Amino acid sequence: MIFGKIKMIITVLMILGISGAGIYVMKLRADNAILKANQDKLETAITEQNKVLEQQKKDFTAILESNKKLNVLIGTFKKDLEDLDKRFTKKNRDIGKLAINRTEAIERIINKGGKNAARCIELASGAEHTPEELKATLKSEINPECPALANPNYVPYQ
Amino acid sequence: MYHINKIFVLAIIVLLTGCSIGGEKKIKIFSIEKPREKLDYPMPTALQLEELKWIIITSKNAEEVFKKLEEAGIDPVLFGLTDKDYQVLARNFAQIRQKLQETNNLLEEYKKYYENTGNSE
Numbered sequence: 149m150i151f152g153k154i155k156m157i158i159t160v161l162m163i164l165g166i167s168g169a170g171i172y173v174m175k176l177r178a179d180n181a182i183l184k185a186n187q188d189k190l191e192t193a194i195t196e197q198n199k200v201l202e203q204q205k206k207d208f209t210a211i212l213e214s215n216k217k218l219n220v221l222i223g224t225f226k227k228d229l230e231d232l233d234k235r236f237t238k239k240n241r242d243i244g245k246l247a248i249n250r251t252e253a254i255e256r257i258i259n260k261g262g263k264n265a266a267r268c269i270e271l272a273s274g275a276e277h278t279p280e281e282l283k284a285t286l287k288s289e290i291n292p293e294c295p296a297l298a299n300p301n302y303v304p305y306q
Numbered sequence: 307m308y309h310i311n312k313i314f315v316l317a318i319i320v321l322l323t324g325c326s327i328g329g330e331k332k333i334k335i336f337s338i339e340k341p342r343e344k345l346d347y348p349m350p351t352a353l354q355l356e357e358l359k360w361i362i363i364t365s366k367n368a369e370e371v372f373k374k375l376e377e378a379g380i381d382p383v384l385f386g387l388t389d390k391d392y393q394v395l396a397r398n399f400a401q402i403r404q405k406l407q408e409t410n411n412l413l414e415e416y417k418k419y420y421e422n423t424g425n426s427e
Binding site for chain 1: 349350351352353354355357358359360361362364366367388389390392393396397399400401402403404406407408410411412415418419
Protein backbone atom coordinates (compact mmCIF):
# COMPACT_ATOMS: atom_id res chain seq x y z
CA MET A 149 0.00 0.00 0.00
CA ILE A 150 2.76 2.39 0.99
CA PHE A 151 4.77 1.34 -2.04
CA GLY A 152 1.77 1.98 -4.19
CA LYS A 153 1.47 5.54 -2.82
CA ILE A 154 5.20 6.20 -3.23
CA LYS A 155 4.98 4.92 -6.80
CA MET A 156 2.09 7.21 -7.48
CA ILE A 157 3.89 10.25 -6.01
CA ILE A 158 7.01 9.46 -8.03
CA THR A 159 4.91 9.09 -11.18
CA VAL A 160 3.11 12.39 -10.54
CA LEU A 161 6.46 14.10 -9.84
CA MET A 162 7.92 12.67 -13.04
CA ILE A 163 4.94 13.79 -15.08
CA LEU A 164 5.14 17.26 -13.50
CA GLY A 165 8.92 17.35 -14.10
CA ILE A 166 8.58 16.36 -17.77
CA SER A 167 5.72 18.82 -18.30
CA GLY A 168 7.71 21.58 -16.59
CA ALA A 169 10.73 20.84 -18.76
CA GLY A 170 8.53 20.85 -21.87
CA ILE A 171 6.95 24.18 -20.93
CA TYR A 172 10.40 25.62 -20.16
CA VAL A 173 11.74 24.51 -23.55
CA MET A 174 8.70 26.00 -25.26
CA LYS A 175 9.27 29.28 -23.38
CA LEU A 176 12.92 29.24 -24.43
CA ARG A 177 11.91 28.71 -28.05
CA ALA A 178 9.40 31.57 -27.86
CA ASP A 179 12.06 33.82 -26.28
CA ASN A 180 14.48 32.80 -28.98
CA ALA A 181 11.98 33.69 -31.69
CA ILE A 182 11.40 37.10 -30.10
CA LEU A 183 15.15 37.72 -29.83
CA LYS A 184 15.61 36.72 -33.47
CA ALA A 185 12.84 39.09 -34.55
CA ASN A 186 14.44 41.86 -32.46
CA GLN A 187 17.80 41.14 -34.04
CA ASP A 188 16.26 41.39 -37.53
CA LYS A 189 14.59 44.68 -36.62
CA LEU A 190 17.84 46.09 -35.24
CA GLU A 191 19.72 45.06 -38.35
CA THR A 192 17.09 46.69 -40.57
CA ALA A 193 17.23 49.82 -38.40
CA ILE A 194 21.02 49.95 -38.70
CA THR A 195 20.82 49.57 -42.50
CA GLU A 196 18.24 52.33 -42.66
CA GLN A 197 20.29 54.57 -40.38
CA ASN A 198 23.31 54.01 -42.59
CA LYS A 199 21.24 54.94 -45.63
CA VAL A 200 20.04 58.12 -43.90
CA LEU A 201 23.62 59.01 -42.91
CA GLU A 202 24.81 58.39 -46.48
CA GLN A 203 22.02 60.61 -47.85
CA GLN A 204 22.83 63.32 -45.28
CA LYS A 205 26.46 63.21 -46.33
CA LYS A 206 25.46 63.62 -49.97
CA ASP A 207 23.12 66.48 -49.05
CA PHE A 208 25.82 68.31 -47.10
CA THR A 209 28.22 67.98 -50.03
CA ALA A 210 25.56 69.30 -52.41
CA ILE A 211 24.77 72.23 -50.08
CA LEU A 212 28.47 73.09 -49.72
CA GLU A 213 28.99 72.99 -53.49
CA SER A 214 25.92 75.13 -54.06
CA ASN A 215 27.07 77.68 -51.46
CA LYS A 216 30.50 77.80 -53.01
CA LYS A 217 29.00 78.41 -56.44
CA LEU A 218 26.78 81.22 -55.17
CA ASN A 219 29.66 82.83 -53.27
CA VAL A 220 31.77 82.82 -56.44
CA LEU A 221 28.85 84.39 -58.30
CA ILE A 222 28.44 87.13 -55.67
CA GLY A 223 32.19 87.74 -55.90
CA THR A 224 31.92 88.33 -59.64
CA PHE A 225 29.04 90.78 -59.03
CA LYS A 226 31.24 92.89 -56.79
CA LYS A 227 34.02 92.86 -59.36
CA ASP A 228 31.65 93.78 -62.21
CA LEU A 229 30.39 96.81 -60.26
CA GLU A 230 33.94 97.89 -59.44
CA ASP A 231 34.89 97.54 -63.11
CA LEU A 232 31.88 99.63 -64.11
CA ASP A 233 32.90 102.38 -61.68
CA LYS A 234 36.46 102.21 -62.97
CA ARG A 235 35.28 102.72 -66.52
CA PHE A 236 33.71 106.04 -65.51
CA THR A 237 36.44 107.26 -63.20
CA LYS A 238 39.68 105.62 -64.43
CA LYS A 239 42.65 108.06 -64.34
CA ASN A 240 40.40 110.89 -63.11
CA ARG A 241 38.24 110.46 -66.20
CA ASP A 242 35.27 112.83 -66.38
CA ILE A 243 32.65 111.38 -68.69
CA GLY A 244 30.84 114.74 -68.85
CA LYS A 245 33.87 116.64 -70.08
CA LEU A 246 34.75 113.86 -72.50
CA ALA A 247 31.21 114.00 -73.92
CA ILE A 248 31.57 117.75 -74.51
CA ASN A 249 34.91 117.39 -76.27
CA ARG A 250 34.29 114.15 -78.19
CA THR A 251 30.51 114.01 -78.42
CA GLU A 252 30.17 111.58 -81.31
CA ALA A 253 32.78 109.12 -80.02
CA ILE A 254 31.27 109.06 -76.54
CA GLU A 255 27.78 108.67 -78.03
CA ARG A 256 29.02 105.64 -79.95
CA ILE A 257 30.67 104.19 -76.83
CA ILE A 258 27.58 104.78 -74.70
CA ASN A 259 25.28 103.18 -77.26
CA LYS A 260 27.57 100.17 -77.53
CA GLY A 261 27.71 99.96 -73.72
CA GLY A 262 23.92 100.19 -73.51
CA LYS A 263 23.56 97.38 -76.04
CA ASN A 264 26.04 95.23 -74.11
CA ALA A 265 24.27 95.96 -70.81
CA ALA A 266 20.92 94.99 -72.35
CA ARG A 267 22.47 91.73 -73.57
CA CYS A 268 23.74 91.10 -70.04
CA ILE A 269 20.19 91.46 -68.70
CA GLU A 270 18.92 89.00 -71.34
CA LEU A 271 21.61 86.50 -70.34
CA ALA A 272 20.90 87.00 -66.64
CA SER A 273 17.25 86.19 -67.32
CA GLY A 274 18.29 82.86 -68.84
CA ALA A 275 18.92 83.59 -72.54
CA GLU A 276 21.16 81.15 -74.42
CA HIS A 277 24.72 82.25 -75.26
CA THR A 278 25.52 82.88 -78.91
CA PRO A 279 28.44 80.90 -80.42
CA GLU A 280 30.43 84.18 -80.60
CA GLU A 281 29.98 84.77 -76.88
CA LEU A 282 31.08 81.24 -76.08
CA LYS A 283 34.11 81.50 -78.35
CA ALA A 284 35.24 84.89 -77.03
CA THR A 285 38.67 84.63 -75.47
CA LEU A 286 40.19 88.03 -76.33
CA LYS A 287 39.47 91.30 -74.57
CA SER A 288 38.34 92.79 -77.89
CA GLU A 289 35.73 90.03 -78.34
CA ILE A 290 34.12 90.04 -74.93
CA ASN A 291 31.13 91.85 -73.52
CA PRO A 292 32.89 94.09 -70.96
CA GLU A 293 29.67 94.86 -69.05
CA CYS A 294 29.47 91.35 -67.60
CA PRO A 295 32.47 89.28 -68.79
CA ALA A 296 31.90 86.34 -66.46
CA LEU A 297 28.26 86.01 -67.44
CA ALA A 298 28.48 86.71 -71.16
CA ASN A 299 31.77 84.99 -71.91
CA PRO A 300 32.20 81.93 -69.70
CA ASN A 301 35.39 80.88 -71.53
CA TYR A 302 37.13 84.24 -71.22
CA VAL A 303 40.09 84.33 -68.85
CA PRO A 304 40.91 87.92 -67.86
CA TYR A 305 44.50 89.04 -68.30
CA GLN A 306 46.42 89.40 -65.04
CA MET B 307 -29.52 12.46 -18.22
CA TYR B 308 -25.79 12.41 -17.85
CA HIS B 309 -25.37 12.32 -21.66
CA ILE B 310 -27.83 15.13 -22.14
CA ASN B 311 -25.87 17.29 -19.71
CA LYS B 312 -22.66 16.49 -21.57
CA ILE B 313 -24.18 17.40 -24.93
CA PHE B 314 -25.62 20.59 -23.42
CA VAL B 315 -22.24 21.67 -22.03
CA LEU B 316 -20.57 20.84 -25.35
CA ALA B 317 -23.19 22.82 -27.27
CA ILE B 318 -22.69 25.84 -25.04
CA ILE B 319 -18.92 25.64 -25.54
CA VAL B 320 -19.35 25.43 -29.33
CA LEU B 321 -21.84 28.29 -29.30
CA LEU B 322 -19.57 30.51 -27.24
CA THR B 323 -16.36 29.76 -29.07
CA GLY B 324 -17.67 28.79 -32.49
CA CYS B 325 -16.90 32.12 -34.17
CA SER B 326 -13.38 32.20 -32.86
CA ILE B 327 -12.45 28.66 -33.79
CA GLY B 328 -9.92 28.85 -36.62
CA GLY B 329 -9.28 32.53 -35.79
CA GLU B 330 -10.44 35.71 -37.43
CA LYS B 331 -8.43 37.07 -40.29
CA LYS B 332 -6.24 39.90 -39.11
CA ILE B 333 -6.38 43.20 -40.98
CA LYS B 334 -2.96 44.11 -42.29
CA ILE B 335 -2.12 47.77 -42.59
CA PHE B 336 0.54 48.72 -45.14
CA SER B 337 2.23 52.06 -45.22
CA ILE B 338 3.58 52.89 -48.65
CA GLU B 339 5.75 55.98 -48.89
CA LYS B 340 4.61 58.03 -51.85
CA PRO B 341 6.94 60.88 -52.80
CA ARG B 342 5.46 64.34 -53.18
CA GLU B 343 4.63 65.33 -56.74
CA LYS B 344 7.25 67.48 -58.41
CA LEU B 345 6.28 71.09 -59.13
CA ASP B 346 8.32 70.99 -62.32
CA TYR B 347 7.77 74.53 -63.57
CA PRO B 348 9.75 75.40 -66.68
CA MET B 349 12.43 78.03 -66.13
CA PRO B 350 11.19 81.58 -66.81
CA THR B 351 11.39 82.71 -70.43
CA ALA B 352 14.47 84.78 -71.16
CA LEU B 353 13.99 88.49 -71.76
CA GLN B 354 14.34 89.98 -75.22
CA LEU B 355 15.04 93.65 -74.82
CA GLU B 356 14.47 96.27 -77.47
CA GLU B 357 17.36 98.39 -78.56
CA LEU B 358 17.38 102.05 -77.64
CA LYS B 359 19.57 104.88 -78.79
CA TRP B 360 21.33 107.32 -76.55
CA ILE B 361 21.81 110.86 -77.83
CA ILE B 362 24.34 113.14 -76.20
CA ILE B 363 23.48 116.79 -76.33
CA THR B 364 25.77 119.56 -75.25
CA SER B 365 25.35 123.33 -75.45
CA LYS B 366 27.33 123.15 -78.69
CA ASN B 367 25.38 120.50 -80.60
CA ALA B 368 21.87 121.04 -79.14
CA GLU B 369 20.50 122.89 -82.16
CA GLU B 370 21.94 120.37 -84.57
CA VAL B 371 20.49 117.45 -82.59
CA PHE B 372 16.98 118.94 -82.49
CA LYS B 373 17.19 119.77 -86.19
CA LYS B 374 18.12 116.17 -86.97
CA LEU B 375 15.22 114.93 -84.89
CA GLU B 376 12.78 117.16 -86.73
CA GLU B 377 14.18 116.06 -90.07
CA ALA B 378 13.67 112.42 -89.06
CA GLY B 379 10.06 113.17 -88.10
CA ILE B 380 10.71 112.66 -84.40
CA ASP B 381 9.30 115.05 -81.83
CA PRO B 382 12.08 117.47 -80.94
CA VAL B 383 12.10 116.59 -77.30
CA LEU B 384 14.67 114.65 -75.25
CA PHE B 385 14.51 113.23 -71.74
CA GLY B 386 17.82 114.13 -70.19
CA LEU B 387 20.26 112.91 -67.62
CA THR B 388 23.41 114.57 -66.34
CA ASP B 389 26.67 112.67 -66.68
CA LYS B 390 26.53 111.78 -62.97
CA ASP B 391 22.96 110.52 -63.24
CA TYR B 392 23.93 108.48 -66.27
CA GLN B 393 26.54 106.75 -64.12
CA VAL B 394 23.91 106.12 -61.44
CA LEU B 395 21.56 104.67 -64.05
CA ALA B 396 24.32 102.37 -65.37
CA ARG B 397 25.04 101.20 -61.81
CA ASN B 398 21.36 100.65 -61.06
CA PHE B 399 20.93 98.56 -64.20
CA ALA B 400 24.00 96.52 -63.30
CA GLN B 401 22.49 95.84 -59.88
CA ILE B 402 19.13 94.84 -61.35
CA ARG B 403 20.91 92.48 -63.72
CA GLN B 404 22.91 90.97 -60.87
CA LYS B 405 19.78 90.45 -58.78
CA LEU B 406 18.11 88.75 -61.76
CA GLN B 407 21.12 86.51 -62.23
CA GLU B 408 21.27 85.68 -58.52
CA THR B 409 17.55 84.82 -58.37
CA ASN B 410 17.78 82.65 -61.47
CA ASN B 411 20.81 80.86 -60.05
CA LEU B 412 19.07 80.26 -56.74
CA LEU B 413 16.08 78.84 -58.60
CA GLU B 414 18.33 76.50 -60.56
CA GLU B 415 20.12 75.37 -57.41
CA TYR B 416 16.83 74.69 -55.61
CA LYS B 417 15.56 72.75 -58.61
CA LYS B 418 18.76 70.73 -58.76
CA TYR B 419 18.75 70.01 -55.02
CA TYR B 420 15.11 69.07 -54.59
CA GLU B 421 14.31 67.52 -57.96
CA ASN B 422 17.48 65.88 -59.25
CA THR B 423 18.73 64.13 -56.14
CA GLY B 424 15.42 62.68 -55.02
CA ASN B 425 15.36 64.71 -51.82
CA SER B 426 11.82 65.92 -52.26
CA GLU B 427 9.57 65.21 -49.31
